[in-house]
Amino acid sequence: MIMLNELPIDKRLERKMARISIAPMIDITDRHFRYFCRLLTKKSVLYTEMITSSAIVHGDRNKLLDFDPFEKPIALQIAGCDKKEIAEAVKIAEEWDYDEINLNVGCPSDRVSGNQMGAALMAYPEAVAEIIQAMKNETNKPITVKHRIGIDGTNVLPDSLNKVVFDKYEDLEYFVKVLSQAGVEHFIIHARIAILEGLSPKENREIPPLRYEEVYKIKQAFPRLFIEINGGIKTIEAIREHLHYVDGVMLGRAAYENPFLLTKVDQFADGGKVNNISRREIIEGLIKYVERFGDDRKTGQQALKNVIGLFHNKRGSRLWRQIITPPWAENESVKYILKKALSVLPEEVLDERN
Ligand SMILES: Cc1cc2nc3c(=O)[nH]c(=O)nc-3n(C[C@H](O)[C@H](O)[C@H](O)COP(=O)(O)O)c2cc1C
Structure with a gap:
């Protein structure tokens, strides 16, 4: 059998063998949102929110790690900097049968980078390689890494380190090389640098310019690695364009x-093929899903928190938002709210399909 990364990119595109994934996003990609995503796409890989190794080791594991088999394939994203603790978290997660374990080397948040986790780790490729080794000792699952094309850590990382600015293409290539030697075969690269001081995480997703060419260059430099691109991609046309240069x-x-x-x-x-499902069927799928929570309106509300965009740019979008956003009347269940939406939203938008 031909391995995916032995095929030239054009052939993979032709044979429809690329990978699409839904990014880890704190406060968004909880299990409810992932279930919703799985109604929409049968093939994409869904990522959890970033979970710190410390939370997995010391926190409520079931709450953090439980997922519905319907969500598969699913990847667990872990953030941390202590290789022993990360390895322990990977070992714990083995019980949950995730399809992939991903290490976060891209988060610019102070809470994370201030602890030398997330994007700050990019300045220490050898240390990340040791973390990978420790993770590999605990699982046979694929270990992937999500990172930026570089960091500007001036004034943030310890002075003793001369490499606080790590934002040249050569730095990125060195990072990928060291990690691939440690056995990572799949990299997800957010095509901007992270500026570790002075920008909020939100600004860090918008202000540093996108440098897609550097991600393409990584694929050329390491043709056998699986390279997935991330950042600012919003249309089918843009996805198709990127897939001429990268694997996912x-x-x-x-x-x-x-x-x-x-x-x-x-x-x-x-x-x-495209998933030939209509918005009506998606909402019916959600109705079945929220039935599990019975009278627990709080969980039901949580389940609808991130489905607001379903009517994006369509007639009925404001009405949908109003209906599903609490507060709701005392006697209205989550199921009732969704049924009400089905009865008032424009039929042609509800029944549109690919
Ligand atoms: C609300 C929010 C939360 C995020 N949380 C995480 C996270 O937990 N882990 C991570 O690696 N990236 C996180 N990101 C970054 C995304 O995974 C992604 O890299 C970034 O949004 C760029 O992709 P996009 O332009 O397609 O949104 C988050 C992004 C958003 C908008």
Whole structure:
């Protein structure tokens, strides 16, 4: 059998063997949102929110790690800097049968980078390689790394380190080389640097310019590695364009701003077709899902928190938002709210399909 990364990119595109994934996003990609995504796309890989190794080791494991088998394939994203603790977290997660374990080397948040986790780790490729080794000792699952094309850590990382600015293409190539020697075969690269001081995480997703060419260059430099690109990708046309240069595309904000887009992404993956599902059927799927929570309105509300974009740019979008956003009347169940939406939203938008 031909391995995926032995095929030239054009052939993979032709054979529809690319990978589309939905990015890890704190406060968004909880299990409810992932279930919703799985109604929309059957093939994409879904990522958890970033979970710290410390939370997994010391926190409520079931709450943090439980998922519904319907969500598969699913990847667990871990953030941390202590290799022993990360290895322990990987070992714990083995019980949950995730399809992939991903190490976060891209988060610019102070809470994370201030602890030398997330994006700050990019300045220490050898230390990350040791973390990878420790993770590999605990699992046979694929270990992937999500990172930026570089960091500007001036004034943040310890002075003793002369490499606080790590934002040249050569730095990126060195990072990928060291990690690939440690056995990482799959990299997800957010095509911007992270500026570790002076920008909020949100600004760090918008201000540093996108440098897609550097990600393409990594694929050329390491043709046998699986390279997935991320950052600012919002349309089917853009996905198709990137797939001429890399093996996969990770979608972040587009997945909650315009989730119906996800019904079209299976055409790129696993010999796939588009998912021929309508908004009506998606809402019916959600009705079945929220029935599990019975009278627990709090959980039901949580389940609808990130489905607001389903009518993005369509007639009925404001009405949908108003109906599903609490507060609701005392006697209205979550199921009732969704049924009400089905009865008042425009039929032609409810029944649109690919
Ligand atoms: C609300 C929010 C939360 C995020 N949380 C995480 C996270 O937990 N782990 C991570 O690696 N990236 C996180 N990111 C970054 C995304 O995974 C992605 O790299 C970034 O949004 C760029 O992709 P996009 O332009 O397609 O949104 C988050 C992004 C957003 C918008």
